[in-house]
Amino acid sequence: MRQVENDIKANFPQLRDTPNKEVYFYNSALFDGYVDFIKSHSLFIRQVFIKPDIKKRVIKIVKKTTPSLQERDITWKDLMQKARKTKNDEFYTRYEDIEKEIKMYSTDTWRNKVVFCNCDDAVGDIPRNGNNTSAFALYFIQNFMQLGLKKLICTHYSGGINLFNAKGKGYIFTKDGFQEIKSEPDNYTGSFDDPLSIKILNEDAEIVCTNPPFSRAIDYWKLTIESGKKFLIISNYTNTINTAYIPYFMNTKVWAGHSRVRWYLNPKKELVTAAGHWFTNLPVINRPKGKCLKIISLADIPEKYKKYDDAETLLVDNGYIPSDYEKPFAVSANPILDGLLERGYKIVQDKQYIPYIAGGKKFARVLVQKI
Numbered sequence: 595m596r597q598v599e600n601d602i603k604a605n606f607p608q609l610r611d612t613p614n615k616e617v618y619f620y621n622s623a624l625f626d627g628y629v630d631f632i633k634s635h636s637l638f639i640r641q642v643f644i645k646p647d648i649k650k651r652v653i654k655i656v657k658k659t660t661p662s663l664q665e666r667d668i669t670w671k672d673l674m675q676k677a678r679k680t681k682n683d684e685f686y687t688r689y690e691d692i693e694k695e696i697k698m699y700s701t702d703t704w705r706n707k708v709v710f711c712n713c714d715d716a717v718g719d720i721p722r723n724g725n726n727t728s729a730f731a732l733y734f735i736q737n738f739m740q741l742g743l744k745k746l747i748c749t750h751y752s753g754g755i756n757l758f759n760a761k762g763k764g765y766i767f768t769k770d771g772f773q774e775i776k777s778e779p780d781n782y783t784g785s786f787d788d789p790l791s792i793k794i795l796n797e798d799a800e801i802v803c804t805n806p807p808f809s810r811a812i813d814y815w816k817l818t819i820e821s822g823k824k825f826l827i828i829s830n831y832t833n834t835i836n837t838a839y840i841p842y843f844m845n846t847k848v849w850a851g852h853s854r855v856r857w858y859l860n861p862k863k864e865l866v867t868a869a870g871h872w873f874t875n876l877p878v879i880n881r882p883k884g885k886c887l888k889i890i891s892l893a894d895i896p897e898k899y900k901k902y903d904d905a906e907t908l909l910v911d912n913g914y915i916p917s918d919y920e921k922p923f924a925v926s927a928n929p930i931l932d933g934l935l936e937r938g939y940k941i942v943q944d945k946q947y948i949p950y951i952a953g954g955k956k957f958a959r960v961l962v963q964k965i
Contacts, residue, residue: 598637604898604911605631605957634954685858685868687805687828689729695826695872696733696803698852703801703876705742709734710799710823712786713806713814714748717767717776730804735769745770747798749791751784764788786814795821801876802827808868812838819847824876828855831871834930835960837945843930843960844941848873850931852882871931881933889937892916903949909959915939917964924949924959938965 632638696704711730727735731748738746745768752764764784768775782790786806795802795817802825806814811829818825819842831854833839842848851872860866892900895914902908908923910916915929915937922942925934935941943961950956 598632598635601635602628602631628957630955631957634951634956636952685805685808685860685866685870687729687855688857688859689733691853691855691857692729692733695851695853698878699826699876701741706744707800708745708747708798709743710794710802711746711748711804712791712795712799712802713804714750717748717750731767734803738769743769745798747794749784749786749788749794752782766790766794787817792817795823799823801825804828805870808870815839815842815848819875824874826851826872826874826876828870829873831869831931832927833871833873834927835946835958840941840946840960841944843935844944846935848875849878849935850874850933851876852878854931878933878936881936883932884937886913886932887915887929887934887937888913889915889917892919901951903951903956904953905950907947907949907961909949909956920964922961922963924961926957926959929962930960934962939963940965 633641711728711734714728714730717727717731717735728748731746734741734743734746748767750763750765750767763778764782765776765778766782766784768777779790782788785791786795799821800823802818802821802823805828808830811833814827815829815833815838818827830836834843834850839848851874853872855870855872856867858866858868858870888895892908895910895916899912899914900908900910900916903924908916908919908921910923910925913929913932915925915934916923924947930941939962941960942963946958947961948955948958
């Protein structure tokens with residue numbers, strides 16, 4: 595079991611907040627990759643299914659006491675299956691994560707620009723704070739003069755769960771200098787793909803900055819990138835090894851921003867964690883996370899961090915990158931997020947690469963090659 599545990603740590607470091615904590619899964623793709631890894635492990639014996647007791651009991655819950663799984667008459671398997679089926683992606687970005695990322699870019703980036711938050715949620719009445727205004731709107735309102743913005747446009751989505759208890763109708767908030775206008779066009783949903791939102795994107799916006807819903811990221815990326823506008827958005831960090839997004843990275847339409855985003859607010863204003871990362875087409879200069887890449891000779895890479903799959907493709911881990919290897923090799927999401935494509939390497943296949951070792955399917959990667 596110690597060997598299995600060490601192998602899990604080596605293959606899934608991106609899913610662990612600290613080396614001492616458990617592995618967490620935020621979507622079905624990550625979970626399936628983990629299950630495939632376990633099943634293909636050399637020490638795997640067999641898969642056992644345990645049918646839970648379907649007999650229900652009446653449980654008296656004491657106030658302020660969290661019932662155990664046994665008291666709730668469910669198993670860990672039931673819990674994991676429920677989590678995999680849940681499609682609630684109402685995650686709201688925290689102010690501090692927005693502030694941290696935007697401070698990494700020159701103020702000239704924003705000066706005299708129209709910023710469009712087209713997946714925002716609400717702009718509360720004065721006094722504005724984190725309880726009645728979304729963090730994106732609040733940040734740009736409070737830093738409007740400091741950033742030298744020309745205009746801020748935020749849309750409010752009429753559907754779904756509302757974090758800020760705002761009116762359940764789509765509306766547009768615009769800040770133009772000292773003037774603030776809140777309009778409610780007829781039949782406007784506030785969704786990023788509403789015709790009016792698309793019109794604002796194409797005709798008014800210059801920089802898009804928001805946290806689009808993870809479940810609609812494919813549609814959102816396509817719409818935003820095809821608009822040709824600058825953007826700084828949050829999305830699932832596994833997009834770097836997802837076939838739907840790899841062509842964007844391959845053709846330098848998008849690259850990783852500076853920071854990972856681990857913590858969000860749910861509709862109950864509780865802290866939740868999810869596998870987010872900033873992505874952008876704004877210039878990234880002197881990327882701090884570039885130091886995580888260990889670009890050295892293949893011979894100097896420790897043996898446990900390099901191996902060949904059944905197709906004789908080289909797989910490298912733990913940030914190691916061969917500096918003298920001319921053939922394509924496979925890496926996980928982390929090196930792409932750390933700026934590998936800015937260090938003389940390119941993606942050479944427009945879909946994810948699934949390695950097999952001894953016939954066993956391994957975690958998805960992306961094929962890269964030295965330029």
